[in-house]
Amino acid sequence: MITPRFTCSQTAESVVISIYCPSVRAADVEIHVDKTLVSVHINPYFLRLNLSHSLQEDDASSAQYDPGSGYLTITLTKHVHGQHFEDLDLLAKLLAPRPVLPPKQPIIELLDRDEAAEADLSSQTQELAVDDEEQQELLEAARNDWQLPQEVLEPTPLKLTPQCYYGFLDMYSGYFTNVSYTENEVNELGVDAERCTPEDRRPKRILHEDEKWDSEHYMADFAEDEYIQELIKWRHPHTEGPVDPKFAEKENAMMLNLPRKEYLPSQRQTHNLYLTLLTVLFAYAYDSRTTQHDPTPESAWTLCTLVPAFSALDPGPYTSTVWDPSSAFHREEIAAVFIPSYRRSLSFPLYRSFALAQKCRDDVAKFIARGKRTVLKCLLEMKNILDHHEVYYVYSKIWLDDYCVWIQTHASDEMLSRLASAVETTEIQKTSIGWHLDQIEAIVHNIQIERNMDSDDADSDDE
Structure with missing residues (x-):
């Protein structure tokens, strides 16, 4: 301890x-x-x-x-x-341990001693004897009423490993110091979360996604997709309601409790914040669509798992393309940002469908196209879910609090509109996911065709 x-x-x-x-x-x-x-x-x-x-x-x-x-x-x-x-x-x-009162005088008088019994007791005691060091520890503990000594550990000014930062604009550290003592199923970096550099986080994330990928699960959801098709047809209220939604009293209270901060991001940092916002909104779109806007006890896990910046502390961008400050958003970098979200939606949660992921991307484009107020409502709903979780609230602290402040004070509706257009016109290819989705779907189609042919043959024989 x-x-x-x-x-x-x-x-x-x-x-x-x-x-x-x-x-x-x-x-x-x-x-x-x-x-x-x-x-x-x-x-x-x-x-x-x-x-x-x-x-x-x-x-x-x-x-x-x-x-x-x-x-x-x-x-x-x-x-x-x-x-x-x-x-x-x-x-x-x-x-200091609580003082121990001196022992009282014995109230039992020893009248006689049995030498044989005493010798037997002595031999048994020798068999149970401990070494001198352990005996001294036991005696010390007994003298202190079994209260072990305490020493406050002073902060060590010298660090042997570089301090790594994460979260919104890389402003945070220390939130995963004792992660081994918490039941954080989202954290993919384990005990290395505080010392894992940004260059090391991405390979760990990709490896974990590959390990969790289950082709049979994907094949089953592709073959039996009736319920998934219902989820795809469902209409999200934030894409159908008024363009300028009103905030409820609870949402106003949440905004009043947000931290009072000022941000001075560079042009490139601002660009990256817009890209990471896409992955956050994708997770929100997936959870709200699969629960039909009625969060479940699993919603906090789903939201955090689907965001690479949460689960692996790995925000965008995810492309090696040289950044051009004169251009807003490239389709290549937009596609690269969504690929981790697609991969995670196909390897972690219950419903694993490429068509469902496509619909979630379409939701993201509509959220952003409707402006800052709609985006803020989505973020506040996510924040409300995570704030009430005893473990995953940490991701609200290092990401969502700042995003809710930034979207109100720094985000531009013009930039959001341009970003929405880029998302709408970007296509995600199945080959970019990396798990041979086309081949798996082709196998399912062939099996279904053979079953239909067998069924037709059986019907003709009956006639």
């Missing part, structure tokens, strides 16, 4: 403990108060404090976790209001 950095303060009624524990699951926090002893456990951190006076947990007590700053703030009520707690700034004293 890791002893986290912390501070303590007090008011007349309570003691406030502020603990730095970034990238943890707030639902896992355990707080125990035993008079002057306070223990806090949130994997992988453990903190035990011995205070000078008693505390209690009541209705006025609280615990709040801010995932943005990584601080857990615990407020505990003083047993005696107005009582002053000494030395809250002496952290080593607070971490």
Whole structure:
């Protein structure tokens, strides 16, 4: 267990403990108060404090976790209001084990000893004996009432590996420090998420997509596609409603809670933000179409899995074409941006159909063509889903919060219109996906033709 950095303060009624524990699951926090002893456990951190006076947990007590700053703030009520707690700034004293009371005098008198029984007990004890080092540790733990010593780890100024950044405009780091302790099924980089360079992320993502690709699953969905065809025919409300949609009260509250930030991206960074936006909206289009705009408990996983910038921290662009600032969007780079989204929609979620992916791309073009307000509504719906997930909220923090601010303050309706035109006129070839989709579909067609011929022959024999 890791002893986290912390501070303590007090008011007349309570003691406030502020603990730095970034990238943890707030639902896992355990707080125990035993008079002057306070223990806090949130994997992988453990903190035990011995205070000078008693505390209690009541209705006025609280615990709040801010995932943005990584601080857990615990407020505990003083047993005696107005009582002053000494030395809250002496952290080593607070971490020291609680003093153990001296043992009482024995109240049993030994009248006689059986030498044979004593010898037998001595021999059994020798068999169970531990080495000197372990014995010293046990004795030390026993003297401290089995309270193991704690040491706060100081931040290490020297880093042996380069710090890698990710997220919106590469502004974030540290959100995946303790990823091995969370059930993050989306993260494809594992424990290397914090130290994996952008050049290394893309090969890992592509390899993972190839490993998850299942030709039999795709073949089955292509052969039996009645329900998928219904999903394709469904009309999305954000492509059929008013061009200037109104925001609900809940959406207005979400916008008021967005971070107050100013962005100074370069021209190329702005260009790349528009491209990455396509992959984010594709994931939204897929989930909203397959759930018919009624999110399910799996929606958070689906949204994060389908966005390469979330699951592999690998945003666009995905082409080696030299960027030309004098030109807006090339069809080649638009196609390259959608290929990872297509591949992921064909290898991870339940419904795997190239025709469905094509329809989702068509949705993206319509979202963007309708302007910033429609795009913002899509992003706010995604944000609402992820904010209520105990693990995947992290992707809302490092991507969607900033995108919701940027789309309002920096995005241009003219650029969105030009981007929509480029998406509409871009064609995604099955051969670019890399999994021989044409051959698989041809096999299914041949099997269906043979079955129909056999069925016709059987009918003619019956006649």
